[in-house]
Amino acid sequence: MKKSYLMKIYNLIQFLGTFFLLSIIFTLIIKLLRKNLINLGESLPLPNQLFQFIEQILRILYVTNLLIPSLIFVLLLQEVFLRLINDSLINLGKSIIGTLRFRKFLKQYQKAPVNDSDNYMLPKNEVILKFNKEVRKSVIDLTNKQLKLLIKIPKEAQSQKILKEYEGQIKEHISSLYPDYLISTFERNKFNLWLIGTKSK
16 A cells, blocks of 8 residues: 555654744744843843854744745645645645544543542553554545545554554544545555545545
């Protein structure tokens, strides 16, 4: 089974978008810090090297804040172009929203035992953590003719067992969200699990 272009770039774009948001927040914090230091410098002598260092950081952040959206735009441009020619931009939006909803649906939560102590710390459940790490890479690609769902299979046996137990619910969930598609059975290819739907109307 071959990945679509959207499946190849989705996680990268999500990472770049998160990095861009953090960069914007960090830029605002540094600018606020610079403003406070300037006000403080009026009453206390501060080394010029400190202001030069802050200005250098801001220059790097300004470049980063310009490059990341440009890179996201370039990555999305081909997908938008392909959708305009062969499909629909509406399906691109549905694919993005559907992927986010599916990842939320598949995410597992550790069941916490009841404990009255405020200092009680839960041990990390490595099985669930590794399961969630892999299924966060799942992508739905929706077109006028076909639906593709790609789920990354965890490498650990216990995490794979969780996914296996949920296969029926996953298929039912996808079928209910996209009733216009006839959903096939799961197909496994190495550490990828595929679910294909064909437009019925």
